Amino acid sequence: AQKITQTQPGMFVQEKEAVTLDCTYDTSDQSYGLFWYKQPSSGEMIFLIYQGSYDEQNATEGRYSLNFQKARKSANLVISASQLGDSAMYFCAMREGTSNTGKLIFGQGTTLQVKP
Amino acid sequence: DAGITQSPRHKVTETGTPVTLRCHQTENHRYMYWYRQDPGHGLRLIHYSYGVKDTDKGEVSDGYSVSRSKTEDFLLTLESATSSQTSVYFCAISGEREFVYEQFFGPGTRLTVL
Numbered sequence: 001a002q003k004i005t006q007t008q009p010g011m012f013v014q015e016k017e018a019v020t021l022d023c024t025y026d027t028s029d030q031s032y033g034l035f036w037y038k039q040p041s042s043g044e045m046i047f048l049i050y051q052g053s054y055d056e057q058n059a060t061e062g063r064y065s066l067n068f069q070k071a072r073k074s075a076n077l078v079i080s081a082s083q084l085g086d087s088a089m090y091f092c093a094m095r096e097g098t099s100n101t102g103k104l105i106f107g108q109g110t111t112l113q114v115k116p
Numbered sequence: 117d118a119g120i121t122q123s124p125r126h127k128v129t130e131t132g133t134p135v136t137l138r139c140h141q142t143e144n145h146r147y148m149y150w151y152r153q154d155p156g157h158g159l160r161l162i163h164y165s166y167g168v169k170d171t172d173k174g175e176v177s178d179g180y181s182v183s184r185s186k187t188e189d190f191l192l193t194l195e196s197a198t199s200s201q202t203s204v205y206f207c208a209i210s211g212e213r214e215f216v217y218e219q220f221f222g223p224g225t226r227l228t229v230l
Contacts (some may be wrong), residue, residue, distance in 0.1 A: 004158075035218060038213055045159075045206060045221035052215060070120055095217065101166055102210040102217035103174065106158035 002027040004094050004107035011112050013082045020067070021077040021110045023092030033095040034075040035086075035104065036066065040088040048090075051075060082114045119143055120222040122207050135194040137225050139207030141187075147210035148190040149219065150174075150182060152203040159206060165190055177218045199230045 003026040013019040025034065036048040051059045051066045053097050059066040067076040079086055093104040119142030129135050139148060147166055151159040151174075161174030163182040171182050179201060180195045195199055204226050208219040 033216065035214045037221075043204070043224050045208075045224075047220065048217050050218055093159075095213075097217050100147065100210065100217050101164065102219060103161055103164060104159075104219060105151070105175075106151075106160070108156055108158045 002032075002094055002096055002105050004030040004092050005107055006092055006107035006110050008110045011107075011110055013079075013112065013114055015084060015114055015116050016081055018078060018080045019112065020081055021079070021090050021092075021112065023075045023107060025073050025075060025079065025092075025094050027094065027096055029096045031097050033098075034066065034068070035095070036064070036075075036077045036098075037093065038086075038088045038093045039109070040085075040090065045091075049077070079112075084114050084116060085114060087114045099109075120203075120207060120209055121218060122225050123221040125223065125227060126226045128230065129197050130230050131198055132196050135197050135227065135229075137192040137205055137207075137227070139190045139192070139222055141190075141209050143209055143220075144187060145209040145212065146187075149208040149210075149216075150185065150190065150192045151206045151208065152201075153206060153224075154178065154203050158201075162192065164207075187199070199229050201227065202229045203227060 034051045038046045049061045062068045065078045089109045092107040146168045149164040150162040165185045207222040210217045
């Protein structure tokens with residue numbers, strides 16, 4: 001069965017520094033997709049970044065990058081130059097296969113606090 | 117932003133009463149989802165729909181039913197609410213980027229069952 005694990009319940013980072021949020025996954029599928037979402041204190045879920053299992057390069061979106069290590073089954077989110085507005089909960093999620101049903105399995109989340 | 121609204125946004129109800137949550141989208145997307153969010157569990161899929169009148173169960177479907185009579189509306193019903201169904205409920209729709217299918221979420225509904 002597929003599973004997502006985020007082992008860091010809470011993280012602190014100094015403003016303008018980089019931070020890595022850990023995510024490991026478990027699946028028997030060869031084809032899958034990995035996602036990161038941000039949930040600020042206001043509660044909405046914001047899509048950040050996607051990595052496909054066959055993508056050879058790590059995904060990047062602005063200050064967000066996904067450090068994809070397929071052999072280790074890890075998909076860590078790297079936020080460069082942290083900003084106060086990055087304080088939020090972050091969820092890693094996985095979709096098995098390329099099916100367009102898009103069902104996602106989520107991790108438990110990591111709360112990030114950016115210190116001024 | 118994807119056009120997704122949820123109603124009501126907050127609801128307090130009593131154990132044993134029926135509750136219906138509504139999700140409405142203006143994106144004409146085929147796929148819609150209901151999740152619940154609880155501390156320590158992240159988001160868990162309740163039910164999803166892959167078209168009008170086509171629905172299927174997710175990970176935590178017991179005690180919930182859904183209906184989709186129009187592309188734009190996806191209803192989640194708790195036939196007889198229990199305190200364990202106190203949660204934040206999110207509706208989502210799938211984007212149409214091939215092989216990606218990222219989900220866009222509504223604002224959430226906070227449900228309290230007393």
